[in-house]
Every structure is written in C-alpha cells, then in structure tokens.
C-alpha cells in the first residue's frame with residue numbers, strides 16, 4: 001500500500017510549562033508510531049553542542065522567555081523536513097504563539113496534510129511550580145532552578161500561548177484533558193481522545 005500524506009495523524013500537545021507534554025509525548029509516540037518533535041528538546045540539544053542556534057536560544061530560555069518566532073519556526077520546519085516519511089507528528093511545545101500556529105498550518109498544508117487535534121493538559125499553576133522545582137533539583141535545567149524564572153515562563157504562557165486554545169477551538173480541534181493524576185492515567189485520557197480522531 002502506498003502511503004500518502006493525507007493519512008498522516010498530526011497532534012499538538014499543549015499546556016503550560018510543566019504540564020507533562022514531554023512526559024506524555026514519549027508514551028504516545030510509541031503507541032501511535034508518530035514522530036515526536038519537542039522544540040524545547042531541540043533547543044537543549046543545540047545548547048549542549050554549543051551551536052549558534054543554541055547560544056541564541058539559551059539567552060532567552062535562561063530568562064524564561066520564548067525564543068523568537070522566526071528562529072523557532074525555521075528550526076521546526078527543518079525537523080519536519082528531516083522526517084518526510086513519518087506517519088504523522090506529535091508537536092510538543094510548538095506552536096506557542098499565533099505566528100507559530102499560522103506557520104504550522106502552512107507547513108502542514110504544503111504536505112497536503114493538517115493538524116488533526118490540539119490536546120491540552122490542564123494543570124493548575126501551584127502544581128506546575130511544584131513539579132518544575134522538583135525537576136530542577138536534578139535536571140540541571142537553568143530554567144527550572146529558580147522560582148522567579150518559572151513564574152516568568154508561566155506568565156509568558158498566559159500572555160502569548162494560552163490564546164491558541166481559541167485558534168484550534170474555532171476549527172473544532174481543541175480537546176482539554178485533566179493533566180493531574182498518575183502518568184499512566186493521563187496517557188489513558190489522552191489515548192481516549194486520539195482514538196476518536
């Protein structure tokens with residue numbers, strides 16, 4: 001059987017910092033045979049390897065700010081192109097702004113495909129802060145180490161990212177899922193949504 005791009009399943013995993021997007025994407029990519037692209041992970045890989053992109057991204061991430069759109073969109077597009085034969089993608093941490101959402105729509109259209117769903121993990125702020133501070137004890141991530149940086153990441157989320165709920169709701173593609181519970185329970189909740197697509 002010839003695989004055509006129309007049969008791709010493309011998901012956006014959404015939610016505030018520390019909601020568990022990366023944690024859940026790691027399970028879902030295996031279960032549904034999708035390529036997982038985490039913009040945060042790609043930036044951290046570049047920081048570790050001291051690339052020009054990494055140095056630029058670090059200057060924003062260390063303050064809990066979003067990396068500029070153009071840089072992020074170019075990087076994401078390159079990651080998608082690297083995986084031209086994928087069954088579909090899980091986008092984790094992208095889009096985070098209106099400009100990124102428009103760019104993603106165009107990119108998917110250029111592949112005769114689309115985003116099928118945005119699934120949001122809903123977690124209250126006090127739990128997010130607790131999780132990120134806990135991870136900061138061992139992760140070595142400078143953006144998890146300090147409560148004021150974490151607060152800034154959450155502020156960036158509400159001012160620039162949360163609005164994307166409307167973008168996907170208007171297309172009837174938004175699904176909210178309770179992000180509090182065990183990792184397994186949350187995977188089951190997400191799977192229930194994905195299985196209806």
Ligand code: B4P
Pocket residue numbers: 015016017018019020021022023024039040041043060061064065066067068072092093094095096100131132134135143153179180181182183186
């Ligand atoms: P990300 O790497 O996307 O980081 P995140 O928001 O912290 O991650 P996530 O929600 O995936 O949380 P996780 O599963 O790890 O972004 C980092 C930075 O990169 C941004 O601040 C920004 O500067 C930059 N960036 C990334 N994408 C960008 C974009 N598109 N545009 C511009 N800038 C961008 O979970 C967090 C913790 O919770 C973990 O310790 C985990 O073990 C724990 N946890 C998970 N599920 C749990 C559960 N059910 N119960 C208890 N704990 C749980």
